Amino acid sequence: MPQDPKKLRKERREMAITLLACGIDPKKCILFEQSKVPAHTALTWILNCMTPVGWLARMTQWKSKLGIHRGSQSLEDVSATEGLQLGLFAYPVLMAADVLLYRADKIPVGEDQVQHLELARDIAQIFNKNVKNDFFPLPRPVITETKRIMSLRDPTKKMSKSDSSSQSRIHLVDSPAEISSKIKRAVTDSTRGISYDRLRRPAVANLIEIYATMKHISIEDVVQEHAESTTAVFKEALADVIISSLKPIQEEIALLEKDDGYIQSVLDQGAERASEIAQANLSEIQRLVGLL
8 A cells, every 4th residue: 555546446356357267166165355354454453463573574575675675674774664564564464364264274375475374373373372262273385386486587586476577477368479479588598408407497497387387297297298399499389388278268357357247246245255254253253352
């Protein structure tokens, strides 16, 4: 915050459409906007009052922002935090509340989010200890083989929409020409052939992992399939795999974009269902801490 309200509304709608297009079935799960369920922020405040400042100061994302912002990584350096908001610092507590409010115990996350989930476990434990009740189960991460997709321009950084270069990432709505161009320009190395070595050939390893994920095969199978391929030939094959994999998603996105009524109904019904669960759990939490 502050955010451009029009832009934020547009991006929220686009996220809902993307999730549905990727296969999220509202009949099997609850899809909703967090801001429509006030219990999230109510629980966040309760957890804020129990979470040590030191735990939040150690979070990698916060330390990274401090370092980028002022060349410092110390919370005690007041000048280093100038221009940074409390929301960024305390955001991990909100993330913990998002999980704990539904008493979830298995959380699918990327490798870069494991630290946040570990914090959620710590917060759950301190809450349970304070109220002398094992109310919150301790959440644990569920990580797929594709733990993290790295940037196409810098294999030491994760692929991210916040990267200043659009060439660093593949968007789900990229055209075939855009995908081919980005993969063609993706960083590799001077070693000939295709081999998997995350330490010595991180850029090529990243492309191999993307290929394996998209084709639902093992990394070993990718290396064997392209044992005789040059990097250029492998890149062409990778672009084709990505294009064919994203085509059905892109077609579904195009259809959903024409049906605002359906998108809104899914979100409204999801918020209603989520609120029922969240409010019941929040009431018990408030009772445990003495607010009810």
